[in-house]
């Protein structure tokens with residue numbers, strides 16, 4: 001008799017982020033859109049720039065895990081069972097993907113001329 | 119917005135989104151499906167019914183929100199004198215030194231749903247025969263349906279020698295007494311964690327809200343002592359009120375093992391009967407007679423009873439285990455009063471086994487309200503409350519066990535096979551810290 005209601009998830013998320021919720025949604029949409037624009041503009045994924053962003057993305061993953069520990073007053077010693085490792089990996093992956101995406105965008109803005117030379 | 123900002127915010131969004139998706143099971147994201155179907159806006163029931171909700175805490179506010187969602191034209195009247203709303207599960211984090219008192223305090227007014235009104239007075243009398251409640255100023259408020267959600271009374275007066283104004287001084291702690299008392303308790307516990315000595319933990323012999331809280335605070339104190347390198351200087355003792363450490367046998371056994379692991383000494387069937395705050399001596403009633411125990415720190419948890427207004431009314435149980443403390447005589451699977459069918463009792467005041475947690479409120483309210491609405495439409499309701507109770511049992515700062523159970527002492531994990539209920543996990547702690555309060559607030563607004 002249980003079901004997981006997406007509407008509940010949505011309102012809980014809204015409650016967690018409070019006033020940040022809509023700016024964050026807008027920010028994420030904007031970043032996604034900008035990424036698409038850059039892809040279309042360059043007509044491909046610039047590989048050396050992407051490699052660089054992936055490296056920066058790794059830092060993003062580490063940052064996400066660090067942030068989770070800081071926000072929850074805990075640390076590595078508190079990792080208990082397998083599900084805790086899964087959560088860590090998910091956090092790392094999310095931080096990594098977000099970081100890579102944002103780094104790619106940033107590099108595209110800072111060094112747009114190098115597009116042809118890749 | 120600059121890209122750096124986007125980067126930072128985007129990461130936070132991603133991180134918190136993931137956490138909240140996994141989180142919130144402390145208040146269980148799962149909802150009883152029957153009532154949620156009926157809550158479709160298109161299904162709103164037109165009625166002129168006058169519904170009084172006595173008490174605007176967790177259960178009262180959540181009930182008013184659900185009623186406002188489901189009824190069109192009803193008069194919904196909340197009655198509560200206290201202007202501040204307390205998020206009580208936060209008291210434990212305050213008493214752990216992790217949050218300020220303001221973490222648990224907000225304003226009741228901010229949660230009153232559209233279409234409902236609030237009378238800022240206490241209910242002084244309930245007359246279920248005349249279908250009227252009377253406020254302390256003598257104002258009579260008649261009703262067609264009554265939801266009683268007055269929570270419970272902390273009966274500190276029942277412990278000779280106890281004085282709540284002295285919490286935080288001379289080794290006296292009491293996490294339950296309120297947000298400021300919780301902070302004062304941390305101050306006292308923190309001093310104890312430096313000096314060491316005898317730490318005493320206990321629970322009352324009555325029914326109580328969040329029966330895990332006394333255990334949690336024992337674990338937290340143990341952890342703080344260890345972090346400061348002073349565990350060797352302290353002896354911790356937990357005095358259980360009967361022969362168990364928790365009402366659910368499998369959980370009780372797990373806590374026994376954990377206490378053994380942490381070196382917490384346990385006495386069974388020891389109930390606090392008096393306290394000498396000056397000399398720091400607590401007296402316990404035990405099978406062998408009165409036992410005096412000196413302490414350097416104590417976490418006093420008082421007996422709990424139904425509020426006087428309920429105890430004195432015809433709504434209280436007249437016999438059986440819930441009569442002595444005046445809990446409301448409701449059907450355990452519908453929360454409807456057994457003798458007055460227009461009256462419902464939700465939250466801590468309900469005279470049912472288990473169920474005195476905010477997580478239970480989340481399950482009780484949709485069921486009770488579905489039956490109330492069924493009373494208006496004349497259609498039967500199939501919604502049932504199974505006793506769901508949950509309590510993220512903190513076992514140290516950074517880990518908890520997500521313990522969820524029902525009337526029959528079955529474990530009812532929200533994430534079976536994924537989050538083990540009897541395992542000390544970081545993910546369960548993360549839920550308690552990040553997702554529990556937002557889920558609770560969403561519940562007050564009828565959104566969870």
Ligand SMILES: Cc1cc2nc3c(=O)[nH]c(=O)nc-3n(C[C@H](O)[C@H](O)[C@H](O)COP(=O)(O)OP(=O)(O)OC[C@H]3O[C@@H](n4cnc5c(N)ncnc54)[C@H](O)[C@@H]3O)c2cc1C
Nearest residue numbers: 173175176177206207241268269328465466474475476477
């Ligand atoms: C230290 C602590 C830790 C806890 N930890 C957890 C946890 O981890 N998880 C969990 O799920 N739950 C936890 N709880 C339990 C949870 O807070 C309660 O079960 C929940 O608040 C019950 O809701 P309620 O509406 O019945 O009572 P309350 O929220 O207490 O509200 C009762 C309301 O009734 C009002 N009232 C009283 N008398 C009258 C009157 N005569 N007239 C009008 N109004 C009146 C009061 O002013 C109050 O606003 C904890 C509680 C404490 C104290």
